[in-house]
Amino acid sequence: MTSEFSFDRLRRRPDVEAANLFAVDASDRLILAEAATALAAAGPAEVVVIEDHYGALTLGAAALAGARGIRVHQDALSGELALAANAAEVGLAGGYRSLDLGEELLTSARVVLLQLPRSLSALDEIAAAIARFAAADVTVFAGGRIKHMTPAMNEVLRRHFGDVTASLAAQKSRVLTASTPLTADQVGGNAVASEWPHRAVHADLGLTVCAHGAAFAGTTIDIGTRYLLEFIDRMKPEVQTAIDLGCGTGVLASALARARPALHVTASDQSAAAIASARATAVANGVAGRVTVVRDDALARQPDASAELIVLNPPFHIGSSVHAGIALKLFEDAARVLKPGGELWTVWNTHLGYRPALNRLVGPTHQVGRNTKFTVTVSTRR
Known part of the structure; x- marks a missing residue:
């Protein structure tokens, strides 16, 4: 673990930087806090991070929880490049791999940290992939700012997981925890809607x-x-x-x-x-x-x-x-x-x-x- 790690060192580059745009927010910290016990129990290459905005989740999991061999998927290339730059800045460049959303990203994953996407369709595709490819005992910690979260996000997760709970709110953020992935037979009629593209x-x-x-x-x-x-x-x-x-x-x-x-x-x-x-x-x-x-x-x-x-x-x-x-x-x-x-x-x-x-x-x-x-x-x- 890296005791000197500070979220304040993270930047957004090459994405636009401005006084009202931030590389880290309270939801990043809350996701890591809610997942702390699971991260401590995870072995090498059992932690996956999805939709990390600029590297706070990936680097926080590595530096503060000691996670190793982290696999990462970010839809935005700017986020991927920012993570790489921030990882080099804090000395953690070798601590993760960037991969496409799919089997290589998720096989044997037991802990998934997820910044909730704004789109329900994006969440559906992500949740379906996790349920299909991750370990049977995987736990997903999916967080965001409350103003951007809706009850429909819980319902999307319930299409693919047997257990979905919500954390208490903290600093205008909340985390949804999903576990017990459903099999294809259990998903039933939702399987067709979750076939992409x-x-x-x-x-x-x-x-x-x-x-x-x-x-x-x-x-x-x-x-x-x-x-x-x-x-x-x-x-x-x-x-x-x-x-x-x-x-x-x-x-x-x-x-x-x-x-x-x-x-x-x-x-x-x-x-x-x-x-x-x-x-x-x-x-x-x-x-x-x-x-x-x-x-x-x-x-x-x-x-x-x-x-x-x-x-x-x-x-x-x-x-x-x-x-x-x-x-x-x-x-x-x-x-x-x-x-x-x-x-x-x-x-x-x-x-x-x-x-x-x-x-x-x-x-x-x-x-x-x-x-x-x-x-x-x-x-x-x-």
């Missing part, structure tokens, strides 16, 4: 959307993306390559590839669930050969001045906080990657007023569409 056909658009639990909007097509789809034919003509930045389930990437048979599209997102969904969506729409899906922190893997066309429906939340920082980061990276004369097509909630930032960061920006909620702009790289 889900799939939906949108006949009006001629698109099939596939989605894993943590993918934004699931198998629906959010209204901002729907609006941007109306402008596909007007986007920079005769380009050979394009990027769907923050691709989510890959709707824009697959739609572009279907509309332009000569086009190759790179679909990029930091979410593991998003890239798995986007790959499945490309296959379902017959364009997998022309859509390359990559997990990336913004466009870090793309060379400068290499793209002719980028499409973007930027998020305006960082976790549970409304914050413009993530959109500005995406605009900056798009500017770096666009060739001179290349175009960035963006849809955004009109009240956010992104046009001055796009003018400043990318280049001359003009409005090409506006409805009651959204604005679509095209920015041309200087």
